[in-house]
Amino acid sequence: MILETIKVTSTYTISNEAEFIQKVRAASEVQQAQAAKDLKRKLSKDKRRFDELDTIIKKLHESYTVGRIGEERFDTLLAGYEQEQATLRQSIAEGESALGSFEQDTANVEHFLNVARKYTNFSELTVPMINEFVEKIVVHARTSPRATGCRRWTFT
Numbered sequence: 001m002i003l004e005t006i007k008v009t010s011t012y013t014i015s016n017e018a019e020f021i022q023k024v025r026a027a028s029e030v031q032q033a034q035a036a037k038d039l040k041r042k043l044s045k046d047k048r049r050f051d052e053l054d055t056i057i058k059k060l061h062e063s064y065t066v067g068r069i070g071e072e073r074f075d076t077l078l079a080g081y082e083q084e085q086a087t088l089r090q091s092i093a094e095g096e097s098a099l100g101s102f103e104q105d106t107a108n109v110e111h112f113l114n115v116a117r118k119y120t121n122f123s124e125l126t127v128p129m130i131n132e133f134v135e136k137i138v139v140h141a142r143t144s145p146r147a148t149g150c151r152r153w154t155f156t
Helices: 002-015 017-065 071-118 127-133
Strands: 137-140 152-155
Touching: 002 017, 002 071, 002 127, 017 071, 071 127
Parallel strands: none
Antiparallel strands: 137 152
């Protein structure tokens, strides 16, 4: 089943390269657009909270300086706010990095095309082919009692 899927996909990819690239990019753009939108929303929220924490820390320091709160309470609150800021700083950096990595799909298409060109005529499946073509195989359990022995295969 894997061998046949790879053959069909490779043949289609090589003979319809422009169409294949367009389809992959179109599907990727839709998926990436939503992911980027969600990520930008989260980044905005995290940055806003980070700035709020700066303001809170300044007010906390003022309250401690004028004697409205004690040293122990100040230390406890400050440590908590600084820990939250550190977590947000890391989350913001990871989010900004992830936004930049959306460009990777174009490179993935090119890599797949190169692999498909590499294996044009083959009659048996080899370990190197599996390693290059298949990232994972997901086998789902049957969905109805009548579907005896039926499995849904997902190759990526």
